[in-house]
Amino acid sequence: MTVNPSRKHLVLLGAGRAHLQVLKGLARQRTGDMNVTLVAPHPYYIESAMLPGYVAGDYTLEDIRVPLDGLVEASGAGFAPAHVHSLDPVGRRVQLSTGDALPYDVLSIDTEPAVDRDETEALMPGARRNALFTRPLENFVQLWPQLQALARDRALQVAVIGSGLQGAELAMAAAHALAAPHGSRITLLAGDAPLLHDQPAALQRRVLARLRALNITVLQDHCASLDGRALQLASGASLVCDAPILAAGAGAPAWLRQSGVQADEAGEPVVNERLQSESHRQVFVVPPGAPAEVGAALDANLRTAIGGGAFRKAPADLSRLKVVSCGDGHAIAVWGPLGLEGREVWNWKDRRDRRQLAALFTP
Template identity: 35%
Template sequence: MPKRLILLGGGHAHLRVLKHLIEHKPAELEVLLVSPSPWQYYSGMLPGLLAGDYALQDCRVDLASIARRAGVSLIIAAVEHWDAPQRLLDLSDGRSLSYDLLSVNTGSETQLGELQAVGDVLLPIKPLDHFYQRCQQLFDAYAPGDTATVAVVGGGAAGAEIAMAVQQALQTRSLCADTLLITGKCGVLAGHANAVKRRLRQLLQHKGIEVIASRARAIEPGRLEVGDKQLRVDLLIATTGARAPDWLKPAGVSLAKDGFIAVNACQQSLSHPEVFAVGDVASRVDKPLDKSGVHAVKAGGVLCHNLLAAAKAQTLKPYKPRPVSLYLLNTADGKALLSWGPLTAQGAWVLKWKHWLDSTFIREFNE
């Protein structure tokens, strides 16, 4: 019987694996791709999508197409239960799948916590397609000239980009946008250079986006407590960090302190060597990494090597992250902001560069 490899999730690293398999798939290896959607949306293009730079189809990879070209069977379903000791996955379509090798690249869920009491106005940033469609529905409910109060919770790059993109989307619809960015005590872009943070704060001030460096707590539907203030919001967007999916805890696999799959330098599970995990769903115990799509993209090549090596009982190799990650933030005004270690820049040329990188990434897997 051929060995069976299951790719759970269509994340950025698994796209690299699928592309490699198009020309280098071992004949004796059966590969299944399990994903709840036939599309994989690229998170880096979401702000541009909201701001009107792209259409929805510009920002996604056709998983059915790339799987077919790779000789991989695509199963459209979500995982409901994982039994790691028995090597079994129970899916939402009723199927139960066994495996010899498993690679997990499903991403994470949004940490909501006390924000959930705000009710139907709460909109987590994931899953991306649902977030975008829900935003369009909410925006379309307003008439030109109406005022919409939108609060974005989360001071990272995603929170800042989404705040600027949503404001632009509302203004494009001739709406009055009252936009708030609630960052918590760490402020905007914690971990980035001071010059980057200073430039972003000036930009947000120029756009009229109020930055509140306090913790947000939902009081009741539509109302927030932020510091010593109480605010009424029409839309609360959560970019509040990563939370481990519920199906990980009972799986019987070793988890890190943050609840994600504990892996070594080779992205291999500490408790089950036939299991690999990459991206937000995994946590390196030897070298903690930020929950960033940058690492999922860069680790894809190493993951591909290690999956095929594991199938042949060959030597694995470690993923060595770059010491500094490049961030290009779409500022929703025809420009973008660059953050690379201590270096920063802003301008239309940065946005053109970002458009080229993002579009090239999508075309790489769709063609």
């Protein structure tokens, strides 16, 4: 890896949506005062908003996974295909799985939410060996067709472990994809709190009704362990399960939590309105669930951090529109107390998602 030492070095960790917008900005307007290196474990971007559609069979893998090489080349950035082993924010250095120690002047982190498998195994013994993890996405999209193939041979008992919209969307997509030809059944293991208790009442009501229509069993319980044949639940009950799908527990990667960058009680980095770490101002972090518009602010602020100028305030996610994919070409859209659902909502969501994905890779 060659870096010109006479110019400042911007390192982008992760190929998230905001970083793609930064690369797109570089492709439009190169800057001569910095080197840029993108670090990502795979040379692809996977659109997570379209993942339930892929699971349901509405999309092929090529529809939701786009190679990075064209955008990286157009931006003039270097690409390091590697995992991050550790981050030293004091020494301004990133240790990579390749053995390289990558120095930086400014660092930006926009990585996929990660699941700590050691921690998960401690909470749910047997998960590492028996569960199908949805993170990282690159692994999941490769393994999902194998589960579909099993369902074509016999009926499966599938458990989706995860609360929130992600778990509900995945359960509905799996119910559609695995029903034929043998009638596989889906259970959503949603934890203690009522499912979608933190969502608008109109959305909660419609999603619960859709889950019932798809004959998905919702259990308010936790998985205590897995043995490949059944899940042992915290309540003491046992749930027969051929295929547990783990859609919970994703957050900041271990290397970031262990770096010394200031974090909150949940282990997530604390950032200011400019997306800078509160403890290390040369480190920028894109929070999970940040709105699509955050990429433009990040691009401007990284250039400011390198070359000087005024920082911009990153937009907060204030959208009241919630859109949920339900499988079988069906979707729900809710705006406050108002809601719509059906195939037309799915068609609108499909057009929007395809358009936004294409725009990320259009110079």
